[in-house]
Amino acid sequence: xxxxxxxxxxxxxxxxxxxxxxxxxxxxxxxxxxxxxxxxxxxxxxxxxxxxxxxxxxxxxxxxxxxxxxxxxxxxxxxxxxxxxxxxxxxxxxxxxxxxxxxxxxxxxxxxxxxxxxxxxxxxxxxxxxxxxxxxxxxxxxxxxxxxxxxxxxxxxxxxxxxxxxxxxxxxxxxxxxxxxxxxxxxxxxxxxxxxxxxxxxxxxxxxxxxxxxxxxxxxxxxxxxxxxxxxxxxxxxxxxxxxxxxxxxxxxxxxxxxxxxxxxxxxxxxxxxxxxxxxxxxxxxxxxxxxxxxxxxxxxxxxxxxxxxxxxxxxxxxxxxxxxxxxxxxxxxxxxxxxxxxxxxxxxxxxxxxxxxxxxxxxxxxxxxxxxxxxxxxxxxxxxxxxxxxxxxxxxxxxxxxxxxxxxxxxxxxxxxxxxxxxxxxxxxxxxxxxxxxxxxxxxxxxxxxxxxxxxxxxxxx
Amino acid sequence: xxxxxxxxxxxxxxxxxxxxxxxxxxxxxxxxxxxxxxxxxxxxxxxxxxxxxxxxxxxxxxxxxxxxxxxxxxxxxxxxxxxxxxxxxxxxxxxxxxxxxxxxxxxxxxxxxxxxxxxxxxxxxxxxxxxxxxxxxxxxxxxxxxxxxxxxxxxxxxxxxxxxxxxxxxxxxxxxxxxxxxxxxxxxxxxxxxxxxxxxxxxxxxxxxxxxxxxxxxxxxxxxxxxxxxxxxxxxxxxxxxxxxx
Amino acid sequence: xxxxxxxxxxxxxxxxxxxxxxxxxxxxxxxxxxxxxxxxxxxxxxxxxxxxxxxxxxxxxxxxxxxxxxxxxxxxxxxxxxxxxxxxxxxxxxxxxxxxxxxxxxxxxxxxxxxxxxxxxxxxxxxxxxxxxxxxxxxxxxxxxxxxxxxxxxxxxxxxxxxxxxxxxxxxxxxxxxxxxxxxxxxxxxxxxxx
Numbered sequence: 067x068x069x070x071x072x073x074x075x076x077x078x079x080x081x082x083x084x085x086x087x088x089x090x091x092x093x094x095x096x097x098x099x100x101x102x103x104x105x106x107x108x109x110x111x112x113x114x115x116x117x118x119x120x121x122x123x124x125x126x127x128x129x130x131x132x133x134x135x136x137x138x139x140x141x142x143x144x145x146x147x148x149x150x151x152x153x154x155x156x157x158x159x160x161x162x163x164x165x166x167x168x169x170x171x172x173x174x175x176x177x178x179x180x181x182x183x184x185x186x187x188x189x190x191x192x193x194x195x196x197x198x199x200x201x202x203x204x205x206x207x208x209x210x211x212x213x214x215x216x217x218x219x220x221x222x223x224x225x226x227x228x229x230x231x232x233x234x235x236x237x238x239x240x241x242x243x244x245x246x247x248x249x250x251x252x253x254x255x256x257x258x259x260x261x262x263x264x265x266x267x268x269x270x271x272x273x274x275x276x277x278x279x280x281x282x283x284x285x286x287x288x289x290x291x292x293x294x295x296x297x298x299x300x301x302x303x304x305x306x307x308x309x310x311x312x313x314x315x316x317x318x319x320x321x322x323x324x325x326x327x328x329x330x331x332x333x334x335x336x337x338x339x340x341x342x343x344x345x346x347x348x349x350x351x352x353x354x355x356x357x358x359x360x361x362x363x364x365x366x367x368x369x370x371x372x373x374x375x376x377x378x379x380x381x382x383x384x385x386x387x388x389x390x391x392x393x394x395x396x397x398x399x400x401x402x403x404x405x406x407x408x409x410x411x412x413x414x415x416x417x418x419x420x421x422x423x424x425x426x427x428x429x430x431x432x433x434x435x436x437x438x439x440x441x442x443x444x445x446x447x448x449x450x451x452x453x454x455x456x457x458x459x460x461x462x463x464x465x466x467x468x469x470x471x472x473x474x475x476x477x478x479x480x481x482x483x484x485x486x487x488x489x490x491x492x493x494x495x496x497x498x499x500x501x502x503x504x505x506x507x508x509x510x511x512x513x514x515x516x517x518x519x520x521x522x523x524x525x526x527x528x529x
Numbered sequence: 530x531x532x533x534x535x536x537x538x539x540x541x542x543x544x545x546x547x548x549x550x551x552x553x554x555x556x557x558x559x560x561x562x563x564x565x566x567x568x569x570x571x572x573x574x575x576x577x578x579x580x581x582x583x584x585x586x587x588x589x590x591x592x593x594x595x596x597x598x599x600x601x602x603x604x605x606x607x608x609x610x611x612x613x614x615x616x617x618x619x620x621x622x623x624x625x626x627x628x629x630x631x632x633x634x635x636x637x638x639x640x641x642x643x644x645x646x647x648x649x650x651x652x653x654x655x656x657x658x659x660x661x662x663x664x665x666x667x668x669x670x671x672x673x674x675x676x677x678x679x680x681x682x683x684x685x686x687x688x689x690x691x692x693x694x695x696x697x698x699x700x701x702x703x704x705x706x707x708x709x710x711x712x713x714x715x716x717x718x719x720x721x722x723x724x725x726x727x728x729x730x731x732x733x734x735x736x737x738x739x740x741x742x743x744x745x746x747x748x749x750x751x752x753x754x755x756x757x758x759x760x761x762x763x764x765x766x767x768x769x770x771x772x773x774x775x
Numbered sequence: 776x777x778x779x780x781x782x783x784x785x786x787x788x789x790x791x792x793x794x795x796x797x798x799x800x801x802x803x804x805x806x807x808x809x810x811x812x813x814x815x816x817x818x819x820x821x822x823x824x825x826x827x828x829x830x831x832x833x834x835x836x837x838x839x840x841x842x843x844x845x846x847x848x849x850x851x852x853x854x855x856x857x858x859x860x861x862x863x864x865x866x867x868x869x870x871x872x873x874x875x876x877x878x879x880x881x882x883x884x885x886x887x888x889x890x891x892x893x894x895x896x897x898x899x900x901x902x903x904x905x906x907x908x909x910x911x912x913x914x915x916x917x918x919x920x921x922x923x924x925x926x927x928x929x930x931x932x933x934x935x936x937x938x939x940x941x942x943x944x945x946x947x948x949x950x951x952x953x954x955x956x957x958x959x960x961x962x963x964x965x966x967x968x969x970x
Binding site: 159209232 | 777778779781782783785786787788789790791792793794795796797799800802803805816820865866868869872885887888889890900901902905906922923924925926927928930932935936937938939940941942943944945946947948949950951952953955957958959960961
Binding site for chain 2: 081386390422423424427428473502516520522
């Protein structure tokens with residue numbers, strides 16, 4: 067069972083569930099922090115790192131500012147290269163296009179490499195409902211697919227699972243010995259299992275990391291080689307991409323390929339950076355350009371530059387909240403800080419909790435290789451969500467009460483002896499065993515006098 | 530030069546010693562300080578919760594209280610950042626703009642404006658410095674661990690002037706503590722876990738005192754320390770820079 | 776109105792005012808010795824790197840591990856003495872399933888990341904460097920560029936149907952971040968740097 071459309075719990079509640087097992091939270095936190103440290107080492111090995119980020123940011127923003135032209139240029143060049151280009155306004159249209167291509171070729175089984183876009187579109191669910199079988203070939207994605215879970219991270223889909231749990235999944239589905247949990251042996255098992263899949267599937271779907279307007283080619287980056295195994299062995303290759311994946315020039319790849327993997331995993335580059343320009347002779351290459359809300363986000367001045375994202379996942383690895391709440395607590399195909407500024411655009415009501423799942427610490431914006439001001443956008447989404455009426459009404463009443471006292475110096479002073487008013491009104495300080503502050507923390511001890519009172523006594527000349 | 534002392538509401542109510550130390554430090558540096566007594570709150574708790582539109586009255590009050598000063602100084606990076614980024618006034622936008630340009634967090638005011646070169650303070654303890662995010666990443670009080678750029682730290686610069694103080698190192702030198710304003714109750718589980726992890730890092734490195742430029746983070750860490758019945762104390766950096774121990 | 780028209784209209788309507796396309800600054804690699812840097816990075820990412828004089832030396836090295844019962848294929852005429860050079864066409868690509876070793880040529884290497892640039896014309900069949908159990912790439916030693924920017928400058932507007940940077944053996948760390956070499960593609964990559 068994949069992700070349900072209806073949310074019964076919000077991020078805070080799911081994060082609380084996740085925190086029931088503290089050693090596991092520690093493990094999850096440390097695993098991801100380890101990747102953040104690898105990213106740091108890779109970045110610090112390049113003295114011009116910040117200039118590289120700035121350049122990438124400007125190229126991406128320029129591309130967005132000229133996107134309609136670049137899309138047409140890309141389409142024309144891709145067609146001249148022999149690709150078939152499709153346009154999908156939304157997830158449903160994307161899924162239907164994939165389905166119809168498969169139907170035309172009489173294909174009922176497809177192998178798919180990592181594509182967060184197809185997660186966003188819930189393509190697997192759709193095709194399965196049509197009676198088609200999809201096998202995810204990225205190891206992490208295959209694992210969560212077997213576990214009937216969505217990926218919890220865009221780069222590391224099963225980062226939430228321990229090797230013993232993966233061993234159990236393999237035992238159940240792939241017939242490995244019970245209790246086996248050695249990553250080397252599990253990977254070898256998956257290799258054999260998926261090799262069979264690659265050799266027998268007539269259609270392969272891949273994602274797209276970058277599409278080049280001036281040449282009409284696109285680039286797919288993997289470490290496993292699964293995108294290539296799928297695409298080169300199948301008769302039909304379908305590549306799905308969001309319209310924001312464009313970059314103007316082939317030479318711009320020099321900037322992005324230097325940043326992408328260093329930011330993602332700390333590697334200098336992925337094992338394979340595959341440039342697909344023309345279909346193999348006698349075969350078909352279909353490219354689907356998907357909007358699904360991106361053109362709307364492009365029109366939101368405060369949020370449009372979220373479309374610069376190159377899906378490296380660095381913001382997740384550095385996010386202290388993500389590391390301690392897990393990807394599934396976000397209930398969005400893209401989790402973490404970047405997911406929290408993308409998801410409200412797709413469905414503001416459903417994802418109203420996400421911009422609040424942050425302390426606004428700003429680490430995400432600093433690691434972002436294309437300099438998206440993620441934490442500033444989180445703040446801005448909060449304002450939008452409240453204005454659009456998606457905030458808890460009780461919170462609104464509390465805020466109005468707080469404003470009344472805070473904007474009136476006399477009420478503030480008259481609110482009594484030091485700390486008393488605060489204890490009653492400021493939400494994080496309500497002195498009450500039921501208050502979440504008190505569950506695992508002590509209250510500050512009110513002093514005998516406030517600073518204001520002290521000042522009047524000790525600096526009377528200014529009174 | 531006259532400085533308007535901006536004391537965050539919760540510091541006024543709960544941590545008067547941090548405010549007193551701030552006042553005394555500024556006075557010792559030869560600065561004339563005035564504390565406008567009609568001040569309440571900068572409005573950040575509302576704004577960060579998505580209710581920035583409700584902060585108009587707080588903003589007007591802030592402008593009334595502080596427009597007249599040459600500088601506005603506060604012992605809180607977070608509140609200062611809020612003013613710098615979000616203070617606006619329908620009636621006196623020119624004054625609001627002026628304030629946004631002359632509001633300083635205490636540490637940066639001492640290092641950048643007063644250019645303090647020595648302190649008379651003595652504090653013979655192992656101290657862990659908590660880098661609060663809004664001060665560090667927002668105001669640039671110290672270099673951020675994510676950026677490939679030369680290291681510096683304004684709080685460390687000042688702490689190094691305190692006699693007999695031993696600054697401990699941390700495994701994660703600028704990880705967020707999880708306070709986050711209303712986040713601390715709205716996302717209680719993660720907030721507490723983040724706080725516990727920060728505390729553990731300081732304890733592992735034998736901190737006797739955890740300090741920082743933001744009392745709100747310290748209040749959160751103190752709540753956890755006290756629940757753990759720890760002897761480790763939190764103190765605002767102003768209290769240490771103003772300390773006359775032993 | 777087609778989806779294409781609708782998307783393009785919405786994008787044109789919503790895209791911000793045009794900002795300039797920046798010139799990519801001229802980035803430099805600090806290390807002057809490109810071969811040394813390439814070798815060091817390539818070894819770090821799991822490749823074997825060997826400097827060789829000629830094809831005979833390559834044969835000598837490879838035949839230590841690969842014996843008569845192994846299936847070795849190559850498009851490179853100079854190694855046809857020990858590798859099957861039968862011209863392969865795309866329709867027979869599935870027959871490559873049991874290839875133990877594929878030997879291919881690369882155009883050039885990139886010092887900063889240990890990657891080799893390979894295009895379709897060097898492969899014969901696209902799947903060759905992925906489906907084999909082990910891969911060897913022969914690179915001209917003097918064809919080394921410092922950074923990816925230099926790599927794309929060298930590629931220029933070259934025509935190809937398919938091209939790939941290969942950096943190391945196929946790998947995964949999806950299970951608890953434990954690095955395993957040999958995910959779906961080659962278990963090893965040997966790069967021969969030839970004079």
